[in-house]
Amino acid sequence: MNPVQILTVESLLDELRAHPVNTNQFFVEFRDQFLTTDQLRRFIKQYHFFCFRFVKILEGLLYHTPLEALDMRIELTKTLYSELGSGITDQAHVRYLERFAQSLGIQESDLMQTRPIPEVDQYLKVLDRLFLQSDFLRALGAELAVETTAISEFRFFLPGLQKYSQFTEQDLLFFSMHLQEEAHHSDWLTDAVRKTATSLEDLEHVAIGARETADAWHQFWLGMYEKVFTPANQES
Numbered sequence: 001m002n003p004v005q006i007l008t009v010e011s012l013l014d015e016l017r018a019h020p021v022n023t024n025q026f027f028v029e030f031r032d033q034f035l036t037t038d039q040l041r042r043f044i045k046q047y048h049f050f051c052f053r054f055v056k057i058l059e060g061l062l063y064h065t066p067l068e069a070l071d072m073r074i075e076l077t078k079t080l081y082s083e084l085g086s087g088i089t090d091q092a093h094v095r096y097l098e099r100f101a102q103s104l105g106i107q108e109s110d111l112m113q114t115r116p117i118p119e120v121d122q123y124l125k126v127l128d129r130l131f132l133q134s135d136f137l138r139a140l141g142a143e144l145a146v147e148t149t150a151i152s153e154f155r156f157f158l159p160g161l162q163k164y165s166q167f168t169e170q171d172l173l174f175f176s177m178h179l180q181e182e183a184h185h186s187d188w189l190t191d192a193v194r195k196t197a198t199s200l201e202d203l204e205h206v207a208i209g210a211r212e213t214a215d216a217w218h219q220f221w222l223g224m225y226e227k228v229f230t231p232a233n234q235e236s
């Protein structure tokens with residue numbers, strides 16, 4: 001008989017790190033296969049659609065965080081400051097992603113025309129609801145899941161993109177810097193959870209938000225797999 005696992009911050013982090021989204025089919029194929037330029041364009045348009053909007057939802061979470069949750073407000077501010085280039089417009093993370101898109105011949109005006117696939121749209125809606133309309137402990141759990149699972153994609157995307165001789169180190173900066181950055185974001189959010197969710201009941205609320213987010217993030221990548229690797233989806 002298995003002993004009943006008591007929910008702790010550590011057990012929740014272990015659960016998030018072991019979630020199937022971290023090794024999903026899209027990540028593996030992206031690392032191992034050579035994609036056509038058209039496939040890379042389809043990927044980057046959807047991914048940019050998400051990344052560009054995500055930071056704005058995170059700004060909303062900061063506003064929604066209760067006045068007295070000072071530690072959480074501080075940790076979120078650090079994450080946002082980093083996402084927004086630590087005060088330098090050209091170093092905002094989304095700008096690095098746009099520079100990569102340019103290396104594939106996609107301009108900012110093209111990116112603004114992207115229509116999201118349903119799974120990308122749905123993931124943004126889940127985050128919008130958890131960050132802005134649920135209790136802040138669920139919101140904190142959602143952001144913990146975002147930051148804890150985010151590092152996995154870069155472990156696959158960076159070696160995946162380094163296979164192509166067409167990309168310079170400069171082109172791939174978005175991906176290389178995130179391998180370092182996301183570990184910090186996850187540590188900051190873990191600190192926020194430890195300081196803010198001080199009872200088992202609090203932590204259960206955090207876990208609900210975290211699990212829903214990790215599941216929706218998994219759906220996001222299953223949808224991306226269909227968009228990029230299924231021949232029927234030729235339209236970019």
Ligand SMILES: [Fe+2]
Binds near residue numbers: 083093178181
């Ligand atoms: Fe980032």
